[in-house]
Amino acid sequence: MTQIPADYDGVVLTAPFSTPYQRYSIDTAHYWIAQALRGSLKAAALEKDALDGLSVSSFTLFPDTAVGLTQHLGLSPRWLDNIPMGGASAGVAVRRAARAVQAKDVDVVACVAGDTNQIDSFRQLLSSFSRFAMDASYPYGYGGPNANFALLTDRYMHDFGAKREDFGKICVAQRDNALKNPNAVMKKPLTLEQYLEARAIADPIALFDCVMPCAGAECFLVMHEDEAKRRGLPYAHLRGAIERHNAHRDDPIQLRGGWTVDIDTLWAMAGLSPDQVDLVQTYDDYPVISMMQFEDLGFCAKGEGPDFVRSHDLTIAGSFPHNTSGGQLSAGQAGAAGGYIGMVEAIRQVTGQAKGTQVAGATRALVSGFGMINYDRGLCSSATLLETGARA
Incomplete structure (x- = not known):
């Protein structure tokens, strides 16, 4: 127990x-x-x-x-x-x-x-990222996150019926959010048609599925x-926090993350349930990872991510505000692979300091993180629940 x-x-x-x-x-x-x-x-x-x-x-x-x-x-x-x-x-x-x-x-x-x-910078980083990658991937001309996530995305689509349009909906919504964030790298609107017609990177991943290092x-x-x-500062209460490393190590391919091990603990610690949060900031180097987090964090069951995305508006004013600053896919990936972009945005949201990206009446936010792609999977996961303490 x-x-x-x-x-x-x-x-x-x-x-x-x-x-x-x-x-x-x-x-x-x-x-x-x-x-x-x-x-x-x-x-x-x-x-x-x-x-x-x-x-x-x-x-x-x-x-x-x-x-x-x-x-x-x-x-x-x-x-x-x-x-x-x-x-x-x-x-x-x-x-x-x-x-x-x-x-x-x-x-x-x-x-x-x-x-x-x-x-x-990015090529140099990848060339010595992990011993697994150096020994087991790169000598065979294979490596880097695009190739890894292409395999994961393809398997997820095969097992759970996700379509490129589903991933595209995530990307298009985040671009809409990013246009309201003056710090974002991406400044042009993105349509679903443009997403679907983008040049291939590593099938089934195309240009707009890939995060932008900056x-x-x-x-x-x-x-x-x-x-x-x-000090008279606006602040957010910390209601819960979890981390897990190398979870589900026997899974042949990573279709779930470490959140599944501790998510019940997180919600119990905070005394909350998924339907009580006002916005979610997921780690999003590729849209399939965000969809996986919707499942693993308890917003829907495993395999129901595509239907969940189809039935929700993920923009700032939508039914499920997600990555309200634009996330990494449209704001950019900076700072240890973007691990902080969701946290600072969540603090702003629940303290009323988000300005153009502010979700009306937001008081609770969930922030989840995913990192360290070591050969074939991400080893690290985290999640945090924040709640309004004092607003600006």
Whole structure:
């Protein structure tokens, strides 16, 4: 019998900040991370010396890690975390920072993710991404996420009856949302016809199924509610958080993620059910992964993702607001493979700071993450539930 962990009472998230995304950059990841960190500190009216905790996620910070970054930025935290978990990083960072705050090991933690994107950055990243990939894929001329997710998408379509139009509906809705986000990379409308006619990348994946790597960063602060109140900050309560790694390791192909192991724990911890959230931010490097999360997070049963998408409007004003900033597919993938874009957007939504992408009356948000494609599957998953504490 699974024991429900202690709740996260008293822990809040505040001061969300995003840099405008940029397709390519000659600046280092250090620069982008510094910009986001400065933005969050300014939003909270904090000097950097008041920051005693730091959690960092980046794929392009090499040869530095979070430790080296402290010297670059002139920080001296008493609590430090380095989370190289790709799209799951934001949820993992929140979960661990929250426990440190509850334990009084730290007062204020800055959680930040950032990456640069130079002309050859992505190829270099893939060339040494994992030992599995280097030994078992690349020698045979096969590798990279497009090829992996083409196989997964094809199998999902075969087993569950999904059609390209279903994935296209996700992509078109996110582009509509991105047009309301001034920081998004994609600035042109996308129709379903354009999606279906796009050039093939790795059958059945085509151009608009693929995420756009870019340069950028996001940051937010984790602290005790009393601290946020004292500073007069808008904030979100942390109602639940889970992480899981290398789940369902015997599955021949990944048609479910680690969320399925702990999702009942997440909902029980928060005292909520799926029909009580106002918006969802899923990790979306490819639309099939978002559809898989709709199932694994409890919004529909396994295999019902296509019907769920067909019966819902996924835009900001729709019946199921999803990836309201445009997500990675239309806003861009920056910062440890985009693990933070959904979290900062969710904080903005439930605190009334989302501006053009604001969902009317939003008080609860679910954020899920997925990362580290190691040979044939993503190893890391996370999910977080946020609820309005104090609005702007």
